[in-house]
Amino acid sequence: MIEIKDLHKSYKMGSNALHVLKGINFTVEEGELVAIMGSSGSGKSTLLNILGMLDVADSGEYTLDGVPIKNLNETKAANYRNKFLGFVFQSFNLINYKSALENVALPLYYQRVPRKERQERAMKYLDQVGLKEWANHLPSELSGGQNQRVAIARAMASEPKVLLADEPTGALDSKTSYEVMDLIQKINDQGNTILVVTHEDDIAHMCKRIVYLKDGVIVEDKKVKQVRASAHV
Amino acid sequence: MFSRDNWNEIFQTIRKNKLRTFLSGFTVALGILIFVSLFGLGNGLINTFDKFFQEDATNVFYFFPGKTTIPYKGYKSSRRIEFENSDLADIKKNFPMFLEYVTPRITRSKLVKFKEESDNYNITGVDWGHQFAEKTIIMKGRYLNVQDIKKKTKHAVIGRLVELDLFGARNAIGKYVDVGGSAFKVIGVFQDDGGDREERGIYVPYTTLQLIEKNTDKVDQIVVAFKPEMGYMGAMAFERSLDKFFKDKKFISPKDQNGIFIRNVADQLQQNQQFARVLQIIVAFVAFGTIIAGIIGISNIMVFVVKERTKELGIRKALGATPKDVISTILLESVFITTISGFAGMLIGIALLGSLGESMAEDYFITNPYINTGVAVFATLLLVLFGAIAGYIPAKRAARIKPIVALRDE
Numbered sequence: 001m002i003e004i005k006d007l008h009k010s011y012k013m014g015s016n017a018l019h020v021l022k023g024i025n026f027t028v029e030e031g032e033l034v035a036i037m038g039s040s041g042s043g044k045s046t047l048l049n050i051l052g053m054l055d056v057a058d059s060g061e062y063t064l065d066g067v068p069i070k071n072l073n074e075t076k077a078a079n080y081r082n083k084f085l086g087f088v089f090q091s092f093n094l095i096n097y098k099s100a101l102e103n104v105a106l107p108l109y110y111q112r113v114p115r116k117e118r119q120e121r122a123m124k125y126l127d128q129v130g131l132k133e134w135a136n137h138l139p140s141e142l143s144g145g146q147n148q149r150v151a152i153a154r155a156m157a158s159e160p161k162v163l164l165a166d167e168p169t170g171a172l173d174s175k176t177s178y179e180v181m182d183l184i185q186k187i188n189d190q191g192n193t194i195l196v197v198t199h200e201d202d203i204a205h206m207c208k209r210i211v212y213l214k215d216g217v218i219v220e221d222k223k224v225k226q227v228r229a230s231a232h233v
Numbered sequence: 234m235f236s237r238d239n240w241n242e243i244f245q246t247i248r249k250n251k252l253r254t255f256l257s258g259f260t261v262a263l264g265i266l267i268f269v270s271l272f273g274l275g276n277g278l279i280n281t282f283d284k285f286f287q288e289d290a291t292n293v294f295y296f297f298p299g300k301t302t303i304p305y306k307g308y309k310s311s312r313r314i315e316f317e318n319s320d321l322a323d324i325k326k327n328f329p330m331f332l333e334y335v336t337p338r339i340t341r342s343k344l345v346k347f348k349e350e351s352d353n354y355n356i357t358g359v360d361w362g363h364q365f366a367e368k369t370i371i372m373k374g375r376y377l378n379v380q381d382i383k384k385k386t387k388h389a390v391i392g393r394l395v396e397l398d399l400f401g402a403r404n405a406i407g408k409y410v411d412v413g414g415s416a417f418k419v420i421g422v423f424q425d426d427g428g429d430r431e432e433r434g435i436y437v438p439y440t441t442l443q444l445i446e447k448n449t450d451k452v453d454q455i456v457v458a459f460k461p462e463m464g465y466m467g468a469m470a471f472e473r474s475l476d477k478f479f480k481d482k483k484f485i486s487p488k489d490q491n492g493i494f495i496r497n498v499a500d501q502l503q504q505n506q507q508f509a510r511v512l513q514i515i516v517a518f519v520a521f522g523t524i525i526a527g528i529i530g531i532s533n534i535m536v537f538v539v540k541e542r543t544k545e546l547g548i549r550k551a552l553g554a555t556p557k558d559v560i561s562t563i564l565l566e567s568v569f570i571t572t573i574s575g576f577a578g579m580l581i582g583i584a585l586l587g588s589l590g591e592s593m594a595e596d597y598f599i600t601n602p603y604i605n606t607g608v609a610v611f612a613t614l615l616l617v618l619f620g621a622i623a624g625y626i627p628a629k630r631a632a633r634i635k636p637i638v639a640l641r642d643e
Contacts, residue, residue, distance in 0.1 A: 082553020097249035
């Protein structure tokens with residue numbers, strides 16, 4: 001599903017260049033649930049941003065679902081993001097003046113899905129994350145965990161190939177974190193490919209595979225026995 | 234671009250961001266309102282000037298006799314100049330191609346009686362052309378004609394207020410009034426836009442008045458009307474030749490400014506219209522400044538709006554909004570708000586001008602303030618256009634910004 005070869009990325013910081021990714025080689029198969037771990041500054045968020053086409057690599061190859069991702073202009077990147085990827089952010093990034101339902105329907109709006117179908121599909125995904133009753137509430141009227149579930153529903157609504165989650169539990173307490181991870185596991189159980197960036201060990205062990213990043217290189221890549229989050233809820 | 238979804242999206246952002254909507258709408262509406270009001274009031278000022286000079290004909294010269302101040306050709310200074318009938322005949326003889334009509338004016342104040350009612354009125358002896366020089370409007374009956382002048386008839390045309398004073402509700406036409414001891418038949422009643430003073434006057438043939446006054450041939454003033462098609466330059470040239478003609482005939486030094494006075498209505502009109510035009514330019518300049526201020530205002534707000542929405546736009550981009558989507562979201566919203574509020578401001582301004590109407594004419598010299606609809610619409614569209622351009626530049630920058638940067642923005 002995801003194939004990257006010799007990925008490099010550096011940021012210019014004044015006169016010095018900060019080499020963040022120093023040759024990453026990495027493959028993800030369909031249906032995997034991968035945790036990317038590392039201390040802050042290890043390059044894990046940069047890797048996720050490049051995978052999410054929110055940022056571009058300096059060199060290296062990136063293939064997503066058999067499509068080589070290169071020479072992207074803004075419009076093309078927007079279309080690929082819309083078609084291939086779903087995002088879940090640490091700070092939810094919901095649009096604060098739109099209701100839960102409208103937030104979930106937004107990626108479908110940019111896919112030019114007709115209004116009625118959009119509403120129906122958005123409602124279906126809200127139902128999946130258990131927030132059907134809250135469809136018409138604004139993000140400010142929902143708790144942090146509920147907001148993150150709305151964000152996950154939004155990420156899933158466009159039926160992406162890969163779900164990218166950047167510290168999805170970073171802003172949540174542990175009980176809510178496990179609820180969100182339970183939801184992510186369930187979505188993975190349905191066959192969806194998911195990448196989770198985290199620095200929390202317990203969250204990482206709820207995935208099926210952990211990739212450790214340190215100073216811009218992969219230091220360890222291992223399959224783990226998945227801990228079901230439902231056991232902690 | 235104009236699908237129902239787009240409009241839903243715009244209406245939602247407008248509803249949910251009232252402060253933003255209010256700020257940009259208010260700026261545009263106020264700018265247009267001030268522009269329309271200023272421009273309209275400027276036009277009102279010009280209307281007052283025009284009206285001021287429409288009371289009398291503008292193609293006439295008034296000649297007033299004076300006193301010489303320079304000795305000339307054997308005549309001493311301080312000689313009083315007088316006009317007489319031969320002057321009228323000479324003008325008609327010498328300048329037939331320039332002339333529309335010539336009329337003298339002999340003004341007297343006399344006691345006028347009808348039965349028990351009496352009062353003093355201005356009696357003006359005139360020729361038939363005087364009706365056009367003063368723009369006298371005949372309400373009933375007729376004005377003096379060529380026959381009246383030639384036959385020295387005792388006919389009188391009386392003002393509306395004279396009729397009211399002497400006859401009350403009765404009809405004055407055909408009745409005889411006593412004018413300073415002679416009986417005159419009322420043949421017409423007139424009104425005049427010049428006001429009450431003018432309507433308390435009586436016109437009689439100047440020849441009749443001269444006959445009563447021991448058959449004199451003197452006249453007080455001479456009014457010369459030229460053909461309007463001569464234009465301003467022609468009129469000025471004609472004035473100079475008339476001046477020279479009179480000075481020659483009356484033996485007045487060409488350098489003497491006080492022998493004869495000429496009031497040239499066309500020249501005064503020209504000067505006053507020029508003054509009004511300068512006023513209009515000043516007003517237009519201020520109004521233009523208002524529009525510029527409005528444009529700067531809306532530009533500032535657009536920059537602020539885009540800045541405020543950076544994160545939201547980043548989210549939208551992460552969810553698959555293309556740069557085109559982002560730009561059109563911002564632009565459609567801004568154009569929609571500025572158009573609606575711009576036209577609202579324009580209509581309020583026009584309504585305001587309409588409601589003022591004549592009410593400011595007395596105290597502020599502003600008559601019927603109005604603005605050409607084309608000008609108002611043009612100014613409004615200009616503001617909308619510049620609002621859009623001002624929005625486009627930051628919108629384009631926002632569309633180019635990487636979503637990851639936008640998302641980091643708090």
